[in-house]
Each structure stands twice: as C-alpha cells, then as structure tokens.
Amino acid sequence: MAPLLEVKNLQTQFKSKDGVVKAVDDVSFHIDRGETLGVVGESGSGKSVTAMSILRLVQHPGKIVGGQVLFEGRDLLKLNENEMRKVRGKEIAMIFQDPMTSLNPVLTVGRQLSEPLVTHMGLTRDQALKESVDLLKMVGIPNAAERIKNYPHHFSGGMRQRVMIAMALACRPKLVIADEPTTALDVTIQAQILELLEKLQAETGTSVMIITHALGVVAGMADRINVMYAGHIVETASSDELFENPRHPYTMGLLKSIPRLDEARKGRLVPIQGSPPDLLDLPKGCPFVSRCEYAHPESETILPQLRQVPSVSDGNRSEHWIACHSEVKMGDPPKRAAQEVA
Amino acid sequence: MRRFIIRRLLQSLLLVWAIMSLTFLLVNIAPGGPEVVLTQNPKLTREQVEAIRVSYGLDKPLYEQYVTWMSRIAVFDFGRSYTNPRPASQLVVERISATAQLGLASYLIGMLGIPLGIYAARRRGKLGDNVVRVITVIGSCMPVWWISLMVIIILANTVKWFPQGEGTGGIGPWFLHLMIPAALLSTGVLISFTRFVRAETLEVLSQDYVRTAVAKGLPGKEVNRWHVFRNSLIPVVTLLGYLLPALVSGAIITEQIFQWPGMGRLFFQAASSRDMPVLLCILYIGTILTVIGTLLADIGYGLVDPRVRYD
Amino acid sequence: MSEQNLNSKSETNVDKASDNSGSTLQVNHRDDQTAESLALGEAALTDPNVLMSVRNLEMHFPINQGIIFQKQVGAVRAVDGISFDVRKGETLGLVGESGCGKSTTGRTILHLNKATGGKIYFNGQDITNIKGQELKSVRRNMTMIFQDPYASLNPRLTVQNIIAEPMTIHKIGTAKERQERVQELLELVGLSRYYGSRYPHEFSGGQRQRVGIARALAASPSFIVADEPVSALDVSIQAQVVNLMEDLQSQLNLTYLFVAHDLSVVRHISDRVAVMYLGKIVELADRDEIYTKPAHPYTVALLSAVPIPDPKAEKRRKRIILTGDVPSPINPPPACRFHTRCPLAQQICREQEPAFRDIGGGHLAACHFAEDVASGKLSMV
C-alpha cells in the first residue's frame, strides 16, 4: 500500500544578507498509515522546517524551492492556496512547541477549538461548541463545559498543550505533526502529554510525526526514527534498530554522549567534539565531517547519499538507511580525532 | 475591576491635584509672581496695584493663598478675568462647544490612520507600504502650524480664500470651515494611528497563534479578522486616550491660525493679555481632559483585553 | 517547620577518586558526625569537611497590593524552610521542576536575593546577614555559573574583560598579570588563548559557556553554584561542558551545588542529590541510593517520568503519571505539600507535615511512608 505521506527531495531555503541557508536540503522520507515517525535533531538541523514545509507554513524569507510532498498521492506543493487550506487542520494537523504562545490570548478556548470544526466539518457555532466540550473531555481536562468559556491564560502550560492536542484532533486528521510538543513542559507534565498522545493515537489510528531534540522522547513512542543533521536525514531506521544498532557516527555520538538515568555512572561522558556547523558555510562533503571520528577520505568532498544497510533487530520489516561513506558500528575504535577547524 | 477603577480614579484625582499644585507653585515663585501683569502695566499706580493685590488675595502668605486657591478651583472658581468683568470659568465654558466640534472632527479624520496602518502592514515592504511610510516620516516633520500655513498659502494664492472663523450661513459653510482646520489638526493623530497600527499588526502577524490559525486551515479572512486585527487593534484603545493631550495642545495653534472661536483661541488671547485666571482655568480643563483620556485608555484596555486582570 | 531527627549515625565516606582518575581528593568524615546529623543539626557548622550549610532557609517574595499605598498581602514562598550541607569537594545536585525553588535556593545562598528567614553558613561562618566589605571578601570564594550562555556575558565587553572582571573587582594582580591569567583560564576551559580580544557574539553557545566557566574560576573560588549550566546547550554540546566541569572540579578541588532539572545529567555529575518540590526539599541521599531506592513518592514519579533513550527499557518501565499541576507557591497545600497529587496520600498526609528524617544510611526523606516506598512495600503503580 502506498504510504500516507511521501516527501521526495524536499528543499527549503532561507535567504539572508549573508547568504542562503539550506535549512532542508534534499530530504526524502515517508509515513505510513497509523505509524508514528520520530524526527530527531539539534537546533538548526531542519526538523521543524521540514514539518512546516509539509503544511506549507514556511514564512518569508523561507521558501520551498524544490521537491514533492505527496499526501495520499497528491502533491501538496502543487495545490493552490484554497485547496491547501482544506488540507490544513482537516487532513494534516499540527501541534506546536510552545503552548504559551500558540493560542490566541484574546479568544476563548471554546471559540478556538470550534474554528476548525466550523471551517472543515460545516458545523454551526453551537454544534461546534458542544463538540469542543467533548474534545476537551477527551484530552482529560476536567470540568470541560465550563472551561471552554475560559481564555488561554486561565490554563497552565500542560493544560494548554492538551487544548492544542484537542484542537489538532478536532477534525480527525489522518496525520498529526507534533513539533517539540513537550520541550516547554516539565518532566512530569511531559509524561502526561506523551501518554495522552500515545493513548489518543491508539484510539484514533492517526499517523503521527513527532519532532524532538531528545532521543528519549521518541524511544518509547516512535515506530521509526529519522535522525537529521544540518538539513539532511543522516540515518533512518525502526526505533528498536536505531537504538540497538546505530550506524551513523552522529547518531552513535549522540547516544554515547548523553548520560542515562537508569544506569549508574560509568565514567566520563564521551562527547561529540566541536560545534554544529554554520549553515551558511557548510562543507562541500558530509556536513558532519569536521566532528566525525570515523570520517572517510571521501567525506571531505562528496556528500554521502542515503544507502541501505542490513538491519540487526528485525531484518524483514524495517529498513535501515544511513548517509555515511564509512562502515562503522557502535564501539568501533575511532579512526582519527575530530578535526580541528580553525 | 471595580477596585481597579476606584484605584485609577483616586490616582487621577491625585494627579490633577499634583499638577495644579505644581502650577500654583510655578506661577507664584516665578520672577514677578502672578501680579507680574499688573506691575508691568504702566497705567496702574502703585496704590491701584496694591488694591488689586488685596482684592485677589495676593498679599496673604503663600500657604494661605494656596489653600484658598485650591478650595476655589475645587468648585471651579477661578475668579474674575483680568480683562473681562465676567468670571473666567464662564468665559471658558462658552468656548468648549467649538473646541469639542473641532476636536471630535479631527479625531474622526485621524482614525483613518487605522485602516491605513493595516493596509501598510499587509503590504509590508511593497510599494503601498513604502508610500505610507514616506508620508508618515514627512508628516512627522511638519507641525500643525507649518502645514496649516502652507495650506493657507495654497488656498489664498489659488482660490483666494481660506477659512477664518466659524463660517455662517448654513451647514455647508460650517462644514467647510470646520473640516479644513480639523483635517489639519488631525495630521498628528493620523500619523500616530498609522504608525502604531502598522507596528502592532506586523507584531501580531509574527505571533505563533497566527501560525496556529493558518495551520488549522482557516480562510484568510477569518485569520485576519479574528487572529490578526482582533489582537492588533486592542492596544489602539489606549492610543485613543493618549492622543487626547496632543489634540488639546494642537487646538491652541489651529484655532489661532483659523480664528476658530474655541478654548485654544481664548487661551492665546488670554496669554497675550496676561489674563491669569482664564489661563489657569483652561490649563485646569486641559489637565482634567488629559487625565480623563489616560484613565479611559486604561479602563478601555482592560475591557477589551481579557488578559488584563485587576486584583 | 519539619521536625528534626538526630539519632541516626553511620559512617560516610565520599570517595571521588574512583570517578576521577588522577584525582587524589578524598573526603573523610569524622566518625561521630555523620552526614545526616550534620545535615540537620548545629554540630555540622563546626565540621571542617562541610563547606556550605543552609538551615531552614526561607525566601519569600512579597506580593504587594493597595489602592494608593502598597502593602504586603501575601508572598510567593519560593523557598520555604530548607536545610542541607554541601561538603568540601563534592557535587550536590539540586533537582526539581520549574518553580520548585531550586534556582532561588542557589541565588539566595549567593546573596542575589536577601533571605527572608533561616541561616547560611560558609566555612563555618554565618554569612546570612553580612554586608559590604565582609560580603565582598566572602564572594571571592563563591560564585555562579549561569544557564543562558547568551544572556550571561555582557555583549559590550571583550572576552578578556569578561573573564578578568572578578580579578578587577577584587584587585587581584596587575593588569598584565590579569591578562596572562585570562589566557591561562582560556586554555584551561579548552579555548584558544588568543580569543581574549573577541566579543561574545563571535562564539557558539558551548564556547560561551566555557567563557562563563573561565570567568567563574578567575578569582579562584572554592564553591560554585551551577544553575542549569547545560540545559540551554545543544544535546551534542552538553557532554563537553559536563566533562569540563568534572575535570575542573578534580583539578582545582571545587565544590559544586549543581542546580538542574535534567535528572540524567544530575545522576551523572552529582555525589549526592536533593529533590525539591514546591519550596521544600523532599528527599536527599547519595546519588545511586536516590535513583535506585527513591523514598519519596514525588521522587519516584519524577524518575519514572524521564524518558530513556532505549526502546526496550522504555517498554519495560512503568510510568507513573501524576495528575494535575503543581499547586501555587503562594498558597501551598497544608501538611504534606505533595498530597494533592500523591497516589499514596492518606489522611495523615493532609493533616500532619512529615518530618524530614533519616530513613537509614544517610537517606533523608520527608514522607510519612518513606521506608515503605523505598523498600517497595508500597507500590506506586
């Protein structure tokens, strides 16, 4: 069966006085029906811009300059603004990072919840308000009938994120994109929200694309994970496979560098050397080359393309792809110290 | 909310009191004191001056004068005008209507800045926006009297006519005599509105919740109406109040230039003849108007913005 | 205030040598003064192995209101009576969620806020109310590393001037000596010694944080409060800074109060860990003890909420989802502050504030059922 969403060679760029930032550079991936895809990367890796590009929400000076976003076979990048509007909120919904700023402060929560219902489902205002009460109940907000009359500032951060989730699910979308949905929240509230997302996904069967910088957040939740670095997908595999058998030096570095809560201290941490690259001044070859301990001679000059590698955990189902010239595994001794870039 | 209004009312009263006290002090410690007018008048003999001083209570110690003065202005009694046998307050009250007409008209014209600001913000960086910006920059450098003078020159040298006074003979002339000064007086307000609304709208356009609204698939009109303008126009309420003082000050100049028979012109005349009771009476009214303007602005803001909480 | 329990005595050795190869630091406590009695009693104040002590520290921020004249109508009880010791050469981790008072604690100890109650002792000296020159001389020995690498460096100053500032303030050395010292410090934190003439905006977040650390070290302090020093950094940079802080600690014999919300990092870097909830310390114990045998239900929930980057471990684990939000610190719940969200709450929790007491082996907790929670008799799931 064809995937629900297929992104092909997506390119999104930001023009500035100092040059062009290739925020998303030739990115291809897909999401199946009912699947949860995790996208992991640091700030500037292009993960959020990818999400924005799917819904064509990239704002000036950003621009999608190439590629295809095929949703159920239709290329979203070719739709006119009116057709696109019917996709947003109805077919694909989005949850944003900061629940404190993502709701309109001067409209009641009920009003904001009912907007997509009125727009997409053809409900009247009253019907939509009634439906909103149910939505609030669904995301676990007590006293929902009263709460829809409140304004966002009456809600705590965690509660607002629940409202955002309710709003995203209002029209039963086929895909929900959650952009760092828990980054702004405390740990215990984060757990509440992640649990809620998992529960709702199980109930509605919607596909989820969850974007985060914390590997832990997606480990328990995602079926598959894309790791992004400097605008490229550098590794993609099933969740189990990725954590058990990471093959890209960057992924390996990340896993080695973060201390684990459930393990006693083993000694010093093993950091990734250097800093994330300047997106205005990327190297010709692999963007990770200057920080890489396993760099291949070709990495300096040739941008590695995604290639399939054998997967260890469940060979038949999942596919494991990496964009790396080297053939290394976790635990291999480094070929060299990270390169000094003066 | 009630607590807030009570608090702001008390603060406003305090403010009026403070400003009037300060004025009293300035007038009395200034070289020559309030009787400067009298002593500078060569026609008056020393005895006459002394008699007037006594009749106005200027011979008493300062604190006593202050108490008398305060208790009198509390009941809106500024004493007789120096140049007119009638009470100053009466002279001033007669002029309020004319000034109110002018002020209201220019306010209405000035509010055209709101759509202008929205227009500029929506066409940010494009031709329309740039035209608006150039106009606001140039307008900021042309004070009311300057631009009035230019308009008068143009009118006088082309149609050989420009409005002077109230205009008699029906609604048409009245309208013409009112609208030209009002339009000129409104330039400052218009520019303030335009700049403010443009800035606010641009600010709101970059907010996360606008992105949320777009991501929900709302039609552009809905997004603009409920998520952009609704938010960007809320702070405009405060501007409505804060611009009042500028209008009051501008009225002195405009009314003088066009001989509009309002408070501003009276103030000018009183200043020329050093008629202190009239001057202080108008200053008092001006102060109260300004204070009320800011008060209304604050309360109005609280009414339209659900985020503001008073406790 | 919590009742204090002084009867438990046991021997505690803090031996950091096993963690830091090359370090010879070894802290031994006198037998008759255990960590626990020290942590709560006055005796600790004379213990030479304790660097910083806090007793019943309170930091209440007043809320003022009034029609014309303002009067205090309430207070944000950010820190509401906490006691702990920081031993020489150790790292005490202070964790909790936003608004629990952990940062306020660090700031109050360093006199960035004026404590509204309790006592602060540094090297046995009561520094709670010192001022002026006396405070200045104490400040030479204690300093802070900040969270935001962008906001913590003055953008108008060169790196040279930023790092030299503590020396300038305390009039240490000549201008030339200071310049040399800055170059040494730059190298010490892993930057080029020639970066002194540059401005902060020319550096990346991780490099700026190194500059902030160099500045903290300039006047050779012994005690450093690190307030979320890595949470604003990219994941791949965090480990660099954590390692740097550990290396510096062993080289320079530093004592850290490490304030953070990231429990994984705290487990890695701390010798002991204190958990705060709503202005109170609810649990304090040795690192591995608190992570393997948490005794306070809040600690249990907090630990279980942290996602682990391992799908298999995630699937095995049972998350404890706390209901509701943290109550307001203006009007905290009576008795046990956690009872509104605690799945184990009983009547006693609503009526009586649990003592912050030793439940054995230097493990302090403020819960009526701490022993049962720690031993697993009372299950949270």
Added chain:
Amino acid sequence: MSQTGTQLPTTPGNSSITSRRKSQARGFFASGFARFFSSKLNVVALIIFVIISFICYSSGWIGDNILHQNRDEIDFNLLSEGLQPPVGPGVGGHVLGTDELGRDLLVRVLAGGQVSLSVGFLAALFSVVLGTTLGLVAGYFGGKIDDAVNALVQIIFNVPSLFLLIILSLFFKPDILSLSIIIGALSWPGGTRQIRGQVLSLRNREYVDATRVMGASNFRILFVHILPNVISTMLVVAGFDVVGAMLTESGLSFLGFGISVPIPSWGNMLSDSQLYITGAPWMVYAPAMAFFVTVLCVYLIADGLRDAFDPRLRDR
C-alpha cells in the same frame, strides 16, 4: 572511551567566524555605525544636516563677509531707490528678498536656523541628561525611588505641555537657554520611560547577576554593565528629542511666546510672514523650507540610528 584521557577537551575554533561575516567581529558601536552608514538615505541626511548647521552657525561671518548684511540691518538703499519692502528675491542684491522692514531674508533665515538648532540641541541635551539619569536610577534601584520617578513622569505626561509652556513664557522673556531648559524639563519623561524599561530588563540579565555575585558595587554594575547598554538608546532618544524640541520651539515662537523679536527664529519669522501670505509669499517659503528640510534631516538621522542600533524597533 579513553581517547580523551585526562586531557581537557579542546574545542575547534568556531566555524561560524568566516571571512564573509567579518562585520560581526566588530564591537557593538562600530558595527552599529557601520549599519548606519550603509544606508544612503542616512548618509545624505547627515551630509545635508552638517552643511545646514555649518552655514547657520557661520551666519554672522557670512553676513559680514559675503552678503554684507547684518541680520538686524535694514537696507535703506531700497527706500532710496523707491522700493517698498518687502522686496522679492534678487531685488537690490537680496538673494531671497527682504522682510517687511527691509532686512535681508537669507541672513535672517541662517541666523534663525542658528537659534532653532541651538534650542533643539540644548533642550535635547537637557532632556536626555535628566531623562537618562532618572531612568537609570528608577530602573536600577526600584522601590520608593522608582515610585517617585514614576509619579513625576505621570505628572509631566498629564500636563498639557504647550499650555504650561505658554504660561511660563509669560514670566520671563525666553532666550535660548531658558527656553531650552523649559522645553527640556517638560520632554524628558519619554526618554525616562524607555531607559527605565531597558534598565529593568538589563538589571535582571544573567551577566548583571554574574557581576553582582563577584562582589561588584552598584556603581560598577551601573557604569560598566548597564550604562554602555543604554547608550545606543540614549542616542536614539536624543535624536528624536532634537526633533521634538525644534517642533516645540518653532510652535511657541510662531505663536509669539518663544524666542522674541528681533532675534530671528524660524518660528517667529513664519509668524511675522503670515500677514504677507498673498503679497510676499517668499517671506514664508524661505524659513518654511529651511525648517522642514532641517527637521526632516534630523528625523531621518534619528530614525537611521534607531534602525542601526535597535533593529527590533525598526517597525515602530
């Protein structure tokens, strides 16, 4: 795991420092002024302004040596030639014509500019010094001091300033200095509010905390860490204060309550010219254009400074 050993990790140089973006490597003020001068409009405005100021301030010398006319000198030759002043541009050697008394208009416009500019800059100086000091103190120390300053700000904000200015002008004959002081005294609250707001946010920056933790005095924090960060705001505030003061001065003089004759200022020259609008419009044009161009230049410079130093406020 042992590759780094006990050695401290070294960070490779920051790759974001590239030759392309050297501009970043400059200090704050250098790069601010670089941004200012990168706009042609700013440069043109500055050049015109400098030229105007220069000519205006040498009006005495120009009058004596080039035009051979003093600003108060009545040209009696006109009368002897049977000409009735005001005479138009070019007549009797008067480039811009004369006023109703037969005084050379060009010299008077230049001399008037000297007065208008002086009042503008002196008043702005006074206002900025007062406004910054109060803003710094109120924002930094807070509490009662802040309340007091706020009360003062509220009072001045709520006085209809033109009314008060006119009343005050009745008591003493305004000259450049006294007028500047009065205007300055009534226009500082805007600057105070801005500076105070900025200090409030600066005071809570972590680098101020860092300095305080080191044991720095309030004096050091204020002068090393806060003041340098508000200087750019002061500069922008000062620029707009000059515009405001020039507008106020000219308005007052226009009404006859500002600088009084025979000292010319653009405002009182225009006031006098009102009677000759149809007969001698050149008497209006010269001071009016001089005034407008000068104010526009100052405004553009202030606006350019704001763009250069506070890009966040560009659309304000």
